[in-house]
Amino acid sequence: MDITANEIRKLSHYIDVNYTLNKLDSLMLTRIARSDFKIRNMFSNNDNFSQDLPIFISNLSSNNRNFIPFLFALQSDTDDADIVNQIIFDHGLSLQIYENNIPNQNPQKASVKALQNLLNASPMLDTDVLLKGLARNKRCVCRVEVFNEQGKMIPGTGFLVSPNQVLTNYHVIEPVLNTPELLERVKCRFDYEKSINNTEFTSGTEFQISQDNPVALSSNYSSYDDYGEPNLNIEYPKDQCDYALLNLEEKVGELPFGLNAENTFNGKERGWINLKKYDDENNRNVLILQHPEGQSQKLAIGLNKIIGFSSQKRRFRYEVNTMHGSSGAPVFNEKFELIGLHNMGDPRYIPEFNQGININTILIDLSIKNYNPTICTG
Numbered sequence: 001m002d003i004t005a006n007e008i009r010k011l012s013h014y015i016d017v018n019y020t021l022n023k024l025d026s027l028m029l030t031r032i033a034r035s036d037f038k039i040r041n042m043f044s045n046n047d048n049f050s051q052d053l054p055i056f057i058s059n060l061s062s063n064n065r066n067f068i069p070f071l072f073a074l075q076s077d078t079d080d081a082d083i084v085n086q087i088i089f090d091h092g093l094s095l096q097i098y099e100n101n102i103p104n105q106n107p108q109k110a111s112v113k114a115l116q117n118l119l120n121a122s123p124m125l126d127t128d129v130l131l132k133g134l135a136r137n138k139r140c141v142c143r144v145e146v147f148n149e150q151g152k153m154i155p156g157t158g159f160l161v162s163p164n165q166v167l168t169n170y171h172v173i174e175p176v177l178n179t180p181e182l183l184e185r186v187k188c189r190f191d192y193e194k195s196i197n198n199t200e201f202t203s204g205t206e207f208q209i210s211q212d213n214p215v216a217l218s219s220n221y222s223s224y225d226d227y228g229e230p231n232l233n234i235e236y237p238k239d240q241c242d243y244a245l246l247n248l249e250e251k252v253g254e255l256p257f258g259l260n261a262e263n264t265f266n267g268k269e270r271g272w273i274n275l276k277k278y279d280d281e282n283n284r285n286v287l288i289l290q291h292p293e294g295q296s297q298k299l300a301i302g303l304n305k306i307i308g309f310s311s312q313k314r315r316f317r318y319e320v321n322t323m324h325g326s327s328g329a330p331v332f333n334e335k336f337e338l339i340g341l342h343n344m345g346d347p348r349y350i351p352e353f354n355q356g357i358n359i360n361t362i363l364i365d366l367s368i369k370n371y372n373p374t375i376c377t378g
Helices: 006-018 023-032 047-059 064-077 082-090 112-119 125-140 170-174 223-227 359-370
Strands: 096-099 141-148 152-161 165-169 187-189 201-203 203-210 216-221 243-247 286-290 297-301 306-309 316-319 330-332 338-346 352-360
Touching: 006 047, 006 082, 023 047, 047 064, 064 082, 064 165, 125 141, 125 152, 125 286, 125 330, 141 165, 141 170, 152 170, 152 286, 165 203, 170 216, 170 243, 216 359, 243 359, 286 338, 338 359, 352 359
Parallel strands: 096 297
Antiparallel strands: 141 152, 141 187, 152 165, 165 243, 187 203, 216 243, 286 297, 286 330, 306 316, 316 352, 330 338, 338 352
């Protein structure tokens, strides 16, 4: 990987301030867990750790098989590794990022240069906020895997809203709701990512939904959602919110995440996405973390692309790319504050919009059903 001298200097300083050789070696042994990759063997001795770091990083960066896992192991250790987040972003190593380009609904990957230009031209989008928001939230988003009677996977997207609960769309799990043997096969796969050159980085970690109580709460969708009502100026029923709250067998949000997380002790917790009321009615920016068509996780960015609200603001529409399999994805503003749950796209041959459910609408319905969102403060 073509890492710059300035990146080497900043990364060396970050590691020197936050790690000893023993601590770094322990982290990599746990996270990368390869017999041919031992940090301690790459340094002459502990006394020269600080001065040897630039040479170590320069040599390591020439081998992507070692350097990319090294960066992700560092990222999994803390949210605040700014230089690590920046290198991962600048070199397109993690999730793929798409610019909005509806109406043709054919997502186009944003090059790193194009995306940097977008950020530089958009004072509303703070790069540091974007990088930290990605690092903190992408690990909470999962691919929801639903299987039909023929064993074919019907993919969706979901996200943790408490230690052991995933929020997704009702219509994602509807095909198996009345078939217990199929419902119990539903899985949530976290950390499924590919690099920007489409090379699989990690196949992710799957977790089973609860066998005793798979669906905590749910709300059916409206007929307007079903057929894609083109007129947005209508009143969507307040009790038809198209969501399902899935219970997981494990408290995934309290478990370590990332490379070889299952073998990690005292690792950083995955966490979850806060469910709380959103009040900024002037926001027009959309970020969507999703698994389109069941693919690896992707981020779609639409600045000033919210195009309208329903009469009671229970639905909102935006010109941001999503695809089948994106249903259930979290919709954020540019500060990574949760504003909605993606639930549909324009069904017309030439689509003109995608649609989300206002998170406040879902919170009201959850409250009526005596769900206590105060537990979702991770």
